[in-house]
Amino acid sequence: MPLVSGIEVINECTTRGLVAGAFNTTNIETTMGIVAAIEKVGVPTFIQVAPTNVSLSGFEYIYDMVSRRLEHTDVPVALHLDHGKSLDAVKDALAADFTSIMIDYSEYPYDENVRVSKIAREMTPTTLALEAELGSIGGKEDDVAPEFAAHTNPQQAAEFVAATGTDMLAVSVGNQHGYMPNAAIDFDLLAQVRDASPVPLVIHGGSGLPDAQLARLHEFNVVKVNVASDLRNAMIRTFGEAYNANPKEASLIRVSKDAVAAITDVVEKRIRTLNPSVA
Numbered sequence: 587m588p589l590v591s592g593i594e595v596i597n598e599c600t601t602r603g604l605v606a607g608a609f610n611t612t613n614i615e616t617t618m619g620i621v622a623a624i625e626k627v628g629v630p631t632f633i634q635v636a637p638t639n640v641s642l643s644g645f646e647y648i649y650d651m652v653s654r655r656l657e658h659t660d661v662p663v664a665l666h667l668d669h670g671k672s673l674d675a676v677k678d679a680l681a682a683d684f685t686s687i688m689i690d691y692s693e694y695p696y697d698e699n700v701r702v703s704k705i706a707r708e709m710t711p712t713t714l715a716l717e718a719e720l721g722s723i724g725g726k727e728d729d730v731a732p733e734f735a736a737h738t739n740p741q742q743a744a745e746f747v748a749a750t751g752t753d754m755l756a757v758s759v760g761n762q763h764g765y766m767p768n769a770a771i772d773f774d775l776l777a778q779v780r781d782a783s784p785v786p787l788v789i790h791g792g793s794g795l796p797d798a799q800l801a802r803l804h805e806f807n808v809v810k811v812n813v814a815s816d817l818r819n820a821m822i823r824t825f826g827e828a829y830n831a832n833p834k835e836a837s838l839i840r841v842s843k844d845a846v847a848a849i850t851d852v853v854e855k856r857i858r859t860l861n862p863s864v865a
C-alpha cells in the first residue's frame with residue numbers, strides 16, 4: 587500500500603492500544619530489514635531518517651526506496667523526518683512527500699522552541715503528523731549531541747502542545763540517545779507528563795532502554811518509540827564479523843543479505859517488546 591500519514595499510524599495505534607516503533611533507515615539494507623519485520627508482526631510503524639543520515643542519498647531517494655518497498659505491504663507505515671533541526675529540513679522532507687515531520691528546537695529556550703515549532707506546524711498540512719520536543723534528550727548519536735539535556739517540565743506540556751499544535755510530544759524523562767549506561771525512564775515523571783499532555787508522547791533512545799521498561803510504555807500514552815542505534819549496530823556488526831572471519835571475503839551480496847536478516851531480527855524483537863499484547 588502507499589505510505590500513510592503519521593496521523594493514521596497514531597490513530598490506529600491509539601485505537602488498538604499499540605505502540606509504533608520508529609526505525610531509522612540509512613540505506614537499502616536497513617529499509618529491507620525494517621519492512622520484513624513489519625510484515626511479520628503487522629503493527630503500524632514509522633520509518634524515519636534524520637538529516638544527518640540523508641546526507642548520503644537525499645530525501646527523494648529515501649522516499650523512493652521506502653515507498654517502493656512498501657508497495658506490496660498491507661501494514662500502515664508513515665515516512666517521518668527525524669530531528670528536523672531546521673525549517674529547511676522540514677521544507678525538504680515535505681517537498682519529498684514525507685508523511686510525518688519532527689521539528690526539534692528543544693535545545694533552544696522555551697519561547698524560541700514554541701516560535702519555530704509553530705512555523706513548522708504552519709508548513710506541515712494538518713493531514714500530516716507533526717512531532718515537537720519539549721525538554722532536551724541527551725546522549726550521543728551519529729556525532730550529534732545536544733549542548734545540554736533537560737527533563738521535560740510537566741507544567742509546560744499542555745501550554746506547549748496548545749501553542750504549537752503538535753500531534754505528538756517528544757519527551758525527555760531519563761531516556762537518552764545511543765547506548766548511554768545511565769539511560770532509564772523516570773516513570774513518575776513520565777506519568778506526570780502523560781497526565782498533562784493532550785497528545786500522545788514519543789520516547790527517543792529506544793536502543794538504550796531495557797526491555798522491561800520498553801514493555802511498560804504503552805501504559806503511559808506513548809505512541810511512538812524511536813530505535814536507531816540497534817539497527818546501525820546490527821549492520822556494522824554483520825560486516826565486521828564477516829571480515830573478521832575472512833579478510834578476503836568478497837561476497838557483498840551474501841553479507842548484505844545477512845545484514846538485512848540481522849536488522850529484521852532486531853526490529854521484530856523491538857516491536858514485540860513494545861507491544862506485549864501482540865506477542
Ligand SMILES: [Zn+2]
Nearest residue numbers: 763790791812
Ligand atoms: Zn532522537
